Amino acid sequence: MPSYTYSYPRPSVTVDLVVFTILDNDLKVLLIRRGQPPFEGCPALPGGFVLAGTGGDDRGEDLEVAARRELAEETGLPEGSVYLEQLYTFGAADRDPRGRVITVAWYALVRPTLAPLVMAGGDAAEAGWRSLTEVDPDSLAFDHGRILRCALERIRGKVDYSDIAFELVPETFTVTELRSVHEVIKGTAYDPANFRRRFKRMQTDGVIEQAPGRRTTGARRARVYRFVGRG
Amino acid sequence: MPSYTYSYPRPSVTVDLVVFTILDNDLKVLLIRRGQPPFEGCPALPGGFVLAGTGGDDRGEDLEVAARRELAEETGLPEGSVYLEQLYTFGAADRDPRGRVITVAWYALVRPTLAPLVMAGGDAAEAGWRSLTEVDPDSLAFDHGRILRCALERIRGKVDYSDIAFELVPETFTVTELRSVHEVIKGTAYDPANFRRRFKRMQTDGVIEQAPGRRTTGARRARVYRFVGRG
DNA sequence: CCAAAAGTGTTAACAGTACACCCATGG
DNA sequence: CCATGGGTGTACTGTTAACACTTTTGG
Numbered sequence: 001m002p003s004y005t006y007s008y009p010r011p012s013v014t015v016d017l018v019v020f021t022i023l024d025n026d027l028k029v030l031l032i033r034r035g036q037p038p039f040e041g042c043p044a045l046p047g048g049f050v051l052a053g054t055g056g057d058d059r060g061e062d063l064e065v066a067a068r069r070e071l072a073e074e075t076g077l078p079e080g081s082v083y084l085e086q087l088y089t090f091g092a093a094d095r096d097p098r099g100r101v102i103t104v105a106w107y108a109l110v111r112p113t114l115a116p117l118v119m120a121g122g123d124a125a126e127a128g129w130r131s132l133t134e135v136d137p138d139s140l141a142f143d144h145g146r147i148l149r150c151a152l153e154r155i156r157g158k159v160d161y162s163d164i165a166f167e168l169v170p171e172t173f174t175v176t177e178l179r180s181v182h183e184v185i186k187g188t189a190y191d192p193a194n195f196r197r198r199f200k201r202m203q204t205d206g207v208i209e210q211a212p213g214r215r216t217t218g219a220r221r222a223r224v225y226r227f228v229g230r231g
Numbered sequence: 232m233p234s235y236t237y238s239y240p241r242p243s244v245t246v247d248l249v250v251f252t253i254l255d256n257d258l259k260v261l262l263i264r265r266g267q268p269p270f271e272g273c274p275a276l277p278g279g280f281v282l283a284g285t286g287g288d289d290r291g292e293d294l295e296v297a298a299r300r301e302l303a304e305e306t307g308l309p310e311g312s313v314y315l316e317q318l319y320t321f322g323a324a325d326r327d328p329r330g331r332v333i334t335v336a337w338y339a340l341v342r343p344t345l346a347p348l349v350m351a352g353g354d355a356a357e358a359g360w361r362s363l364t365e366v367d368p369d370s371l372a373f374d375h376g377r378i379l380r381c382a383l384e385r386i387r388g389k390v391d392y393s394d395i396a397f398e399l400v401p402e403t404f405t406v407t408e409l410r411s412v413h414e415v416i417k418g419t420a421y422d423p424a425n426f427r428r429r430f431k432r433m434q435t436d437g438v439i440e441q442a443p444g445r446r447t448t449g450a451r452r453a454r455v456y457r458f459v460g461r462g
Numbered sequence: 463c464c465a466a467a468a469g470t471g472t473t474a475a476c477a478g479t480a481c482a483c484c485c486a487t488g489g
Numbered sequence: 490c491c492a493t494g495g496g497t498g499t500a501c502t503g504t505t506a507a508c509a510c511t512t513t514t515g516g
Contacts, residue, residue, distance in 0.1 A: 003236050009283040009291070010241040013322075013333055052240040052331050053324065059331050060240070063322025089320045089335050091244075091294025093284065100283045100290050102244055104320050104333075176467075194506065196469070201504095218467035220513045407494075425479065427496070432477090449494035451486050 004055070011091075011100040015067045016047035016144065018087065018107040018151035019075065021115040021129060022168050027184050028129040029148065030074065030110075030118065031140075038097045039141030043126045045148070046074040047103065067106045075110065075118045083109040083167040088150055095143045107151040109167035159185045163207075166227040172211040174222040175199050205230075235285070242322075242331040246298045247278035247375065248305065249318065249338040249382035252346040252360060253399050258415050259360040260379065261305065261341075261349065262371075269328045270372030274357045276379070277305040278334065298337045306341065306349045314340040314398040319381055326374045338382040340398035390416045394438075397458040403442040405453040406430050436461075 019030035031043040048070050053060030061069070067084060075082070084106055091102040110118070115129060132152070137145030158164050165181045179195045202208045209228050214221040250261035262274040279301050284291030292300065298315060306313070315337055322333040341349070346360060363383070368376030389395050396412045410426045433439045440459050445452040 001238055003238055004240045005234050005236045006241070007232055007234055008243075008280065009235045009285050010237070011244055011281065011283040011291070012239075013242055013244065049239065050242065050322070050333070052242040054240050055330065059324035060242070062324050063320065063333060066322075086319060088317060089294065091281070091297075091335070093290035093293050099286065102281070102294060102335075104322070175469090191506070191508085192468080193470075193508080197505090216514080219465075219515060220468045222468060405495090422479070422481085423495085424481085424497080425477095428477090447488085450488065450492075451495045453495060 002054075009100075011102045013050045013052070014047050014101055014103040015050060015063070015070055016045045016103045016105045016147060017067065017070055017074065018045060018105065018148055019071070019082075019110060020107065020151075020155065020168070021110040022112050022181055022184055023115055023129060025180055025184055027132045028115075029132060029135065031127055031130050031135070032074070033127045034141055042141040043130070043135070043139060044141035045105075045144045046070060048073070050104075063104055067104070071106075071108055077110065077114055077117060081111075081114060083164065087147070087154060090143055090147060092143065103147075105147045105150070107154060109155075109164060111168065111170060113170045155185055163227070163230070172213075172215075172224040172226050174215055174217055174224055176217055176222060178225075233285075240331075242333045244281045244283070245278050245332055245334040246281060246294070246301055247276045247321075247334045247336045247378060248298065248301055249276060249336065249379055250302070250306065250313075250341060251338065251382075251386065251399070252341040253343055253412055253415055254346055254360060256411055256415055258363045259346075260363060260366065262358055262361050262366070263305070264358040265372055273372040274361070274366070274370060275372035276336075276375045277301060279304070281335075294335060298335070302337075302339055308341065308345055308348060312342075312345060314395065318378070318385060321374055321378060323374065334378075336378045336381070338385060340386075340395060342399065342401060344401045386416055394458065394461070403444075403446075403455040403457050405446055405448055405455055407448055407453060409456075 017030070021028050030046060032046050034040055034042050034044050050063060050066040051060040068079065071077075071082060071084060072079060087105040087107050089102065089104045093100065095101065095103075118129070137148050139145070140148065155164060159182060165178060165185070168181045169177050175196055176192070178199065179190055179192065182195070183190055199208070203210070203225070207228065207230055208225045211224045211226040213224055215224050216222070248261075252259050252261075261277060263277050265271055265273050265275050281294060281297040282291040295315075299310065302308075302313060302315060303310060318336040318338050320333065320335045324331065326332065326334075349360070368379045370376070371379065386395060390413060396409060396416070399412045400408050406427055407423070409430065410421055410423065413426070414421055430439070434441070434456070438459065438461055439456045442455045442457040444455055446455050447453070
């Protein structure tokens with residue numbers, strides 16, 4: 001067993017992931033079930049240690065690389081197919097009973113088309129995609145409940161002024177599908193007519209473009225669109 | 232010299248501070264001058280190591296406590312008199328030539344009434360309050376230029392929809408003083424009449440209340456106000 | 463046919479913008 | 490008295506919100 005010695009104490013650093021998707025008009029988060037103590041058997045956020053490198057030339061991995069590695073390990077989804085953003089760093093001295101652990105939390109958004117490909121890890125009752133209407137944040141291990149609440153706050157705030165909603169629809173989508181994403185995240189109903197107008201503005205601004213074909217989500221076949229981005 | 236041994240390598244964790252104030256209608260940032268290599272003599276952001284604790288019962292200090300401690304050490308200002316918020320965590324593997332160091336960056340806002348009390352550390356040419364019009368971010372040590380840019384982006388974005396501008400005026404202030412803060416941060420001029428209307432709305436919403444007395448900033452004595460907060 | 467979603471139109475309220483204008487005061 | 494900032498009014502514009510309405514299609 002190798003060992004690493006320093007002249008000052010150092011904390012462990014981990015990354016934790018709040019992975020969201022939308023299935024059945026419902027916001028879901030990816031949870032695992034802890035196999036070891038502490039909090040054995042508890043639901044928790046996926047995460048792991050940041051590789052720090054053995055010293056000298058080996059510096060380990062960038063923080064974002066660590067987050068992407070964990071994301072790939074936990075979801076099995078291909079690199080680059082998932083939106084990832086840093087959330088906040090949690091560093092209360094007593095947040096982990098095992099010792100001093102500082103965690104850099106990230107949130108990720110998985111398209112509903114990819115979500116079913118995520119293999120549920122072990123116990124399906126507590127691991128895998130869990131509806132946020134059922135999950136009690138306070139039942140999560142460590143301070144993961146707080147992290148989850150922080151992530152919810154973030155996406156609820158950002159959905160209005162950023163493009164994150166486009167990360168939670170298929171590559172092509174209808175106006176109603178995009179509206180549904182906004183409604184699920186914000187928890188409020190939007191006027192279809194007014195939402196359509198906002199949508200049209202994005203289209204004239206070149207943020208969205210019409211895609212070939214139509215799709216039947218409700219009663220009538222709707223036009224489908226594609227997100228092309230800003231700038 | 233004590234030593235601390237772990238079975239896996241661990242990074243050092245630091246906190247870095249981007250401390251802003253406004254003096255002479257100019258946004259300023261607090262810089263220090265590095266006394267040791269690497270980047271000896273370079274301007275840099277104030278910061279320091281997070282105390283991790285020796286293990287067992289001693290877990291060290293909370294991350295936010297570390298940031299507040301550094302803030303107090305670098306500014307000499309009393310606890311609680313300065314606004315502090317976590318910014319972002321920077322963890323590129325090669326960001327520090329000495330080894331693996333992950334830094335949690337914070338930004339702080341110091342009222343102009345307190346700013347002169349901050350003792351300039353050593354060389355006044357590069358340490359102390361430095362105007363952002365003069366500072367070249369790329370001249371800073373480590374990745375501090377990137378951190379500074381990130382902090383600027385944050386406050387420019389937040390000043391519109393949050394209450395951070397009130398942290399950069401004296402306890403009581405005139406409409407023009409508050410407008411000036413917005414102008415300095417955003418780098419654009421605001422119409423005094425229109426700003427006043429926004430201001431009045433805040434007053435009727437109870438966010439602001441009139442304070443006793445008047446003050447002469449320009450030609451005419453202006454009413455002074457106090458921020459009382461929301462909710 | 464009918465329920466339900468797709469899609470259009472209309473209106474009032476409101477906040478942002480631009481700009482003209484009077485008031486008070488220190489120099 | 491006059492330059493300067495304090496302070497008010499107004500007209501225009503674009504966005505949001507509420508809601509009535511027509512069109513299409515699956516069952």
